[in-house]
Amino acid sequence: MLETVSEEPETETSNVPDIVVGRLPLYLRALSEMAMAGKLFTSSQELAAALGISSAQIRKDLSHFGEFGKQGTGYAVLELRDHLRQILQLDREWPVIVIGAGHIGSAVANYSGFAQRGFRVVAVFDNAPERIGTSIGAHRVKAMSELGAVIAQWRVQHAMLTVPAEFAQPVADQIIVAGIKAILNYAPTTLAVPPQVHVEYIDPVLHLQRMTYYL
Amino acid sequence: MLETVSEEPETETSNVPDIVVGRLPLYLRALSEMAMAGKLFTSSQELAAALGISSAQIRKDLSHFGEFGKQGTGYAVLELRDHLRQILQLDREWPVIVIGAGHIGSAVANYSGFAQRGFRVVAVFDNAPERIGTSIGAHRVKAMSELGAVIAQWRVQHAMLTVPAEFAQPVADQIIVAGIKAILNYAPTTLAVPPQVHVEYIDPVLHLQRMTYYL
DNA sequence: TAGATTGTTAATCGATTAACAATC
């Protein structure tokens, strides 16, 4: 069977460095703030000052995705914000599930900041019988046995993991099998996952410990 | 007045890169886990596999602080753990305050993971009259006017900031004046602080947004 | 036009990795 040779095989990974992608949400956050404040234009210098990084880095980062500015004028705030939303695929709402209905899970499920910035918590799960069926804000805690149905219903790809450290790996394995592709892990442990699954970590203690070195 | 010329003037900043210091708590976490599991020895290779980084990097990082291993044998788990605790100044307990008694502040104040790893929440503050005096776990929410007294009493240097984004900067200014030297900021905004103050950030939405790019 | 700021190039800077002698 004959096939056209494409210049960018669809299996090739993007050539934008992860570290650059990692800064885009920071730019988006600053631009959203400016937009809310009614600001019409900004510059790489102004963004840099607000974020504590260099203006050259901002211009270089953006140049991976196109030309969004005008010489002498800078960037139109709303326009650049919307470009970043598109690049990050944040021009739509994404469903997220929370696994673990303890202290952290409850706080996370109730945090209004997710909805405001493109993510909607559609369900909270736990495997403790005494928690299943109880209310957490607007959510009723579901049993892990309902995981597959919920993921299928909402086409969920994101999960936040707020279970005790010793359960993080087995639970991660379980939700990956069920179709989750992006895990935000609040448990203080490193996860082993297949290459097509993305993991990010939140461990506040690590941050405190880092700063303590300098005191 | 004659003074001995010291080879390391006390004003000189350490020559260990921040990025290396940032990984030490990760190593400490892995070693503490191994210690709890009763493991006596480990190697840079084993640590690397557990953390998903290279063994060369672990050996290089540790070499900034001394020689902790033995050829052919690796590292004694308890010994290396204790060395890292010393290096990070985690061989003692540090008092921490929480500013903001909302959802996140409450979850943070109740999170047992801090005490287990060297940090004790000694007080929770808020400036809303209806919150002052209410209970959050074992804590009674204090007014911001008591900030100075509490910081002096416990010699607090660490604060976790869990106030709404628009108040983060003014509250940060306030606690810095009161003597805080390390801020863990949960508000989704960048803080401007004097150079002797350290800031680390936690914004779960940024992590979700980063992963969304790759979906 | 004069001033400001972009996008990009090339240089610099710093971090990671491979490799291996030393040695337990």
Place this chain on the structure above:
DNA sequence: TAGATTGTTAATCGATTAACAATC
């Protein structure tokens, strides 16, 4: 001894920055 693993060197890799022509 043979096998394993360290600490360190040098090479590689990648990220950041300075500088500036282009141009709004």
